[in-house]
Amino acid sequence: MIDETRTIDANELIIPALAGAYRTLGPLAYAAIRVLMALILFPGGIDKLFHGGAARIATGAITAMGWPFPYAWAWAVTFIEFFGAIMLALGLFTRPIAFAMTVQLAVIAFGIMIKRGMFWTSGGIEVALLLGLITFAFVLGGGGRYSLDHVIGREF
Amino acid sequence: MADQAETPKIIPALAWYRPFESLAYAFIRFCTGGLIVPHGMDRLFYSGSHGELGGILNSLGPSVVGTFELVGGIFLALGLFTRPVALLFAIEWGAIAITGAMGLKPGTSWLMLGATPHYPAFVAALCIVFILRGGGYYSLDRCLGKEF
Numbered sequence: 579m580i581d582e583t584r585t586i587d588a589n590e591l592i593i594p595a596l597a598g599a600y601r602t603l604g605p606l607a608y609a610a611i612r613v614l615m616a617l618i619l620f621p622g623g624i625d626k627l628f629h630g631g632a633a634r635i636a637t638g639a640i641t642a643m644g645w646p647f648p649y650a651w652a653w654a655v656t657f658i659e660f661f662g663a664i665m666l667a668l669g670l671f672t673r674p675i676a677f678a679m680t681v682q683l684a685v686i687a688f689g690i691m692i693k694r695g696m697f698w699t700s701g702g703i704e705v706a707l708l709l710g711l712i713t714f715a716f717v718l719g720g721g722g723r724y725s726l727d728h729v730i731g732r733e734f
Numbered sequence: 735m736a737d738q739a740e741t742p743k744i745i746p747a748l749a750w751y752r753p754f755e756s757l758a759y760a761f762i763r764f765c766t767g768g769l770i771v772p773h774g775m776d777r778l779f780y781s782g783s784h785g786e787l788g789g790i791l792n793s794l795g796p797s798v799v800g801t802f803e804l805v806g807g808i809f810l811a812l813g814l815f816t817r818p819v820a821l822l823f824a825i826e827w828g829a830i831a832i833t834g835a836m837g838l839k840p841g842t843s844w845l846m847l848g849a850t851p852h853y854p855a856f857v858a859a860l861c862i863v864f865i866l867r868g869g870g871y872y873s874l875d876r877c878l879g880k881e882f
Contacts, residue, residue: 586868590879590880590881591880591881591882592880592881592882593882596882600866600867600868603866603867604866604867604868606866607759607863607864607866607867608758608759608867610863610866611759611762611860611863614856614859614860614863618852618856673751694849696772696776697772697773697776698849698853698854699786699849700849701849704769704772704853705853707769708765708766708769708853708856708857709856711761711762711765712762712765714761715758715759715761715762715765716758717751718751718754718755718757718758718761719755719756719757719758719759720741720751720755720758721741722758727741728741731741731742732741732742732743732744733741733742733743733744734743734744734745734748734749
């Protein structure tokens with residue numbers, strides 16, 4: 579599991595008075611990153627599902643990459659970014675969803691954003707790269723202690 | 735081992751990731767720090783752009799900010815002085831996000847494929863989480879036996 583239940587020892591802290599706050603909030607860190615990750619993908623899902631974004635990427639980026647069945651891929655991306663983001667936030671089927679996101683973000687990073695350079699200031703690869711690496715961390719770690727996977731008691 | 739309380743797997747035979755499960759938090763910290771380092775290298779060695787830094791950070795000079803990003807990024811990746819470094823990065827990247835947001839034209843999308851400040855805002859938020867959790871089990875802070 580993901581380092582969430584390790585107790586924080588006040589004797590190891592340079593400012594021991596902070597131990598209480600760290601004990602309360604520290605275990606939530608992994609779940610907080612999961613929710614943050616979902617929050618950053620979710621607006622893309624809303625755009626694709628409700629504002630024509632799916633058709634836009636089907637005729638735009640996906641067609642430009644030369645992939646067959648661009649609308650099928652566009653709706654797969656829409657599913658991942660909308661329903662997948664909700665599931666990731668809740669920690670439900672975390673690993674399969676995180677794996678799908680990792681593949682999607684790897685394609686975005688190395689198929690689209692790499693042409694724009696390294697840095698976010700030019701819409702470069704680091705954006706999708708960091709997000710993809712974090713979703714890969716969830717493939718490794720799963721939902722963690724504060725997830726529906728853990729409540730259900732079984733996970734992939 | 736960081737924590738042995740493992741959730742049972744639906745398909746145990748496919749759980750190749752089991753030995754790496756406890757590394758997830760450290761991996762996130764490592765990647766975040768590791769991707770801040772190129773910003774520092776760019777500012778220090780390649781005269782990279784620093785327009786995104788905004789007034790206060792720009793007044794420090796790109797070499798100061800670049801050195802901090804280079805050294806601090808390595809520290810964050812290794813989990814050394816995690817909380818103070820994460821605090822400074824949260825301030826820096828939060829300031830970059832606010833500067834970027836103020837410069838956006840109305841109606842500009844914050845979606846991923848644009849060069850919008852959602853990325854620095856995300857990095858700042860991650861750093862706030864690192865402040866809460868610290869370096870974690872796989873960090874130099876734990877090896878030192880003392881942390882902020």
